[in-house]
Amino acid sequence: MVLVGGHSARSREVCTELGEKLGCEVEFFHAIDPEPEVRHVNDLIAFLRRETKSQVDCVVAVGGGSVIDVAKAAAALAPVTDKADDFFFGRRAIERRGIPLVALPTTAGTGAEITKNSVLIERASKIKQSIRSIHMIAGAAVCDAELTYCMPAHLTAHSGMDALTQGIEAFCSRSATDTTRSFALNGIRLIMQYLPRAFADGADREARNGMCEGSLWVALSFSQSSLGAVHGLAHPIGSLLGIAHGLCCAILLPHVLELNIRLGAQIIETLAEAIGFHGKVSDLIREIRTFNRQFGIPENVAPFGLNREHFEFVLKHCRSSSMRNNPVELSDDDILNFLEKLC
Missing domain, CATH: 1.20.1090.10 (Dehydroquinate synthase-like - alpha domain)
Structure with a gap:
């Protein structure tokens, strides 16, 4: 299992606690900024493809919309490609589900935990748009208000x-x-x-x-x-x-x-x-x-x-x-x- 979180202390705390309680092999990925970019998806894809050698059974995204959007795209794309760029610019479409995804939102606002969109920025062109596919919808979303209590x-x-x-x-x-x-x-x-x-x-x-x-x-x-x-x-x-x-x-x-x-x-x-x-x-x-x-x-x-x-x-x-x-x-x-x- 790969736990994907943001830079916040709360996200890291929840990921650590989940990792301790799940009773399975867990890897952590936290390198996602508040306004996510295509490169963040590519980085997570590389991480997942590297870990796939020992079989990633599930990706769990713990964070706000940025974390969940990156995790959605990477989990869907990791089995078929090492880059998200073609999908971001509409040159390719996601044709099937990828690694199973569970979303745990830590904010009350974006709705990313149940949508088919992954909103990203391509920094060189400054274009902000979505990768869209029903195959990116999380398999489960755990919307627990307690995860939002520490939001500034x-x-x-x-x-x-x-x-x-x-x-x-x-x-x-x-x-x-x-x-x-x-x-x-x-x-x-x-x-x-x-x-x-x-x-x-x-x-x-x-x-x-x-x-x-x-x-x-x-x-x-x-x-x-x-x-x-x-x-x-x-x-x-x-x-x-x-x-x-x-x-x-x-x-x-x-x-x-x-x-x-x-x-x-x-x-x-x-x-x-x-x-x-x-x-x-x-x-x-x-x-x-x-x-x-x-x-x-x-x-x-x-x-x-x-x-x-x-x-x-x-x-x-x-x-x-x-x-x-x-x-x-x-x-x-x-x-x-x-x-x-x-x-």
């Missing part, structure tokens, strides 16, 4: 706002159904209730449990419905400027909601009504901005250096499946004007 406040906020963004975008997605919207709504309500409490007091068990459940509901929704323009834009902007994904989503969310409403996305009014804002989208957006201020999240991306020189790159790389499922179509001019206001 900033990570609680960033991962929680990522989950909130996922819920809102899944509800408003063009591919949403009544079922996925009900999942999203369950998650949104829990996150809006418990995220401020989890941020204020990491030892608040009720809040941590609520966030864990809310994040899972949201993942069940967006894994079927896709997302929207926040994620479409957050990938190139975050990759280009080095902004953590959850933080980037939190910054963009109120701005994108305002843009979508201005362009006629009535589904957001339906969402506001369902949450309890009586159809007043302005109240929903005001609440999101209140969260951001409480969590110390900037109003825009100007502090990170976004300028007009970046616009061409963002425009070129934002047309993902997330952008295609935005509730209204955004033209190039819409996006360029939007970026201008973010600076």
